[in-house]
Amino acid sequence: MIHSEDVSRATVTAENLTKIFHDKSRGEVRAVDGIDFGCSSGEIFGLLGPNGAGKTTTLRMVATVLEPTSGRISVLGRNTRKHPVLTRRSMGFYSSTTALYQKLTARETVEFFAGINGYPEAKIRNRAEDLIRSFDMESFANTRVEKLSQGMKQKVSLARTVAHDPPVLVFDEPTMGLDVINAVRTRKIITELRDQGKTVLFSTHVMSEAEKLCDRIAIIHEGRLLACGTMEELRRRTGLHYLEDVFLHLLREEE
Amino acid sequence: MSFRAIGRLYGREMTTSLREKTVVMYTIVLPVVLYPLLMWVMFSATMLVRKGQEREVSRISMETPPEEYSRLTGMLHENNRLEVIPCSTGAQVHRDIASGRIDAHLSFSRTAPDSVPGAVRYSTLIGYNSSLGRSKEAANRLRSILESYRNGYLRSRAIKRGISPQEWRLYELRELNLSTGREMGSFLLGMILPMFFVVMVAVSCFYTAVDSTAGERERSTWETLMSTGVSRFKIISAKYMSVMTLGTIAGLLNVLAMTLSMKMILGPVAGGDMPEFSLPLQVLPLIIVSAVLLAGFVGAGMMLLAVFARNFKEGQAMIQPFYIFSILPIWLLMVPGVRLTEFTALVPVASMGLLMKEAVLGTFEWPAAAVAVLAGVLWIMLFLKLAAGVIQREEITTGDFKASPFKRLLRSRR
Secondary structure (H helix, E strand, O other): OOOOOOOOOOOEEEEEEEEEEEEOOOEEEEEEEEEEEEEOOOEEEEEEOOOOOOHHHHHHHHOOOOOOOEEEEEEOOEEOOOOHHHHHHOEEEEOOOOOOOOOOEHHHHHHHHHHHOOOOHHHHHHHHHHHHHHOOOHHHOOOEHHHOOHHHHHHHHHHHHOOOOOOEEEEEOOOOOOOHHHHHHHHHHHHHHHHOOOEEEEEEOOHHHHHHHOOEEEEEEOOEEEEEEOHHHHHHHHOOOOHHHHHHHHHHHHO | OOOHHHHHHHHHHHHHHHOOHHHHHHHHHHHHHHHHHHHHHHHHHHHHHHHHHHHOOEEEEEOOOOHHHHHHHHHHHHOOOEEEEOOOOHHHHHHHHHHOOOOEEEEEEEOOOOOOOOOOOEEEEEEOOOOOHHHHHHHHHHHHHHHHHHHHHHHHHHHHOOOOHHHHHHHOOOOOOOOOHHHHHHHHHHHHHHHHHHHHHHHHHHHHHHHHHHHHHHOOOHHHHHOOOOOHHHHHHHHHHHHHHHHHHHHHHHHHHHHHHHHHHHHHHOOOOOOOOOOOHHHHHHHHHHHHHHHHHHHHHHHHHHOOOOOHHHHHHHHHHHHHHHHOOHHHHHOOOOOOOOOHHHOOOHHHHHHHHHHHHOOOOHHHHHHHHHHHHHHHHHHHHHHHHHOOOHHHHHOOOOOOHHHHHHHHOO
16 A cells, blocks of 8 residues: 555664653652663564553654663664664654644645655655555545544544655554544554564554554563563463463563 | 755745734734724824814903903904803812813913003913813913914004014014925834834734744644654754744834825824825835844744743743833834944844834934844844754653743753
């Protein structure tokens, strides 16, 4: 469905990643505490954990929105701290805090984000057309975002995330607040992106979603990585079948 | 530095701003319609009140005048805008005027005995209350009648003494206003335009600066933008340029609308000595420069503060003191004799207003104008330098502020 020109192998690695916030009432808060992981192209790597586990903070650091307190993140072999702009150019970042411009049309949105992220100027129009077709947005391509339904907005949001055809995609709880149809559609798009060879980082707190979608899962709790591996590896480690049971078992182990 | 990304960001800022009803209201509708409309309302109301006052009959109480003033009594009674009513005594005059029973009082007192030949033997006193419009109007009417009576009296005395009218007129005081219609027009424009201009630019920058920073954060598009492959400095530069553009547009539209409205509203009011309200083409570049500098200064200051706000409401609260600070120097524009000098050129806002005022008046001097432009550019560069440092801060990117807005500001300086 999505035609990619560059599906070269992309790799994201995090080494001893730590993020500390200073809060007046709680003091030092270690939102992310020495996490290590790596994911490669053609893979959906899921961060699974309850609310407040540190998933969003981790993904925000990967997307260079936040700077790690310590540790190192590398995207496509580049240190994100040294090359934040190049990192962001090679990445599409989607989260509940990345809304759309209400006054732009769907087409303008896609063209704007493709252009701003360095997609070749001469190809922007064609790229927008391709995305409008592949995301089934023809009927509302020239309608302002403010007039679109939730499902339509979701399509535009996903299209703007991939507008510049980035090799790395970061989705922070992309199905949160969506109805079943839109959630299924979103998961289908993410799977297709993986099949095109993109590196996909995905966070969720929904066990069934992680189980269905992710090739490998990292279970995070209170900023620490409890386990990381394929579903099979996690089952072998815990001797349990369902992810929910695996998750609870690891939590008990940690405590 | 690649300008393509800035251009694209700027284009997006302008497109979304101009599609926002509130921005259009503050940047285009308000400058074009509101102040000219207010001016029309103000002048129409003044004219209406003035006409009403002219139609009113003034009630005058008068002590019995000396015999030789009998002609004056006749003149007062003949005037259909005066009603002479029974006399009040000195103590009652104040009370009667305050209560509205009378508007003014006329009294006569002997200043020389009859035996002094040729001396003015009486002085005439007009009693009125200048804080009351009707009393002031009555005093003006009496003054005019007394002046006319005095001239007639002097003329007849001169003739009686054998002084010819030609000789007598040698002492006549005459006035000649040498200003041209264009000079009068420039003077009035120079008085009014800079004030409205400063206010209009500040109002436009106020809304757009908050909307493009705190507003974006409130709508959750701030992080979308911050996660794109453009440097933070380019993002803030594009935003700043759009705020400056919209402020400049608001200022220039206001100048145009005010000039046209004054031409249409003040022109007919001025009657015979019709001022010519027009802006010569050669002053337009200076007006544009002062608009750009003013919008640049105000916009930069406001954005620098609004970037610390989590939402639109907080942004408004943070900018309010700077807004007041920016429009305060307009009092300097109204003080007679204050000109654009090498010293006043260093005062932000006032220097830009004065530059515009002197451009309209055609009295500016190039050295002071150059200092004003240079100082304006330096102010803007200082703000941009501060903004470039502030925008790198993590909490500015995420908007995850914990402290109160003003504590955030103080911390940002550490």
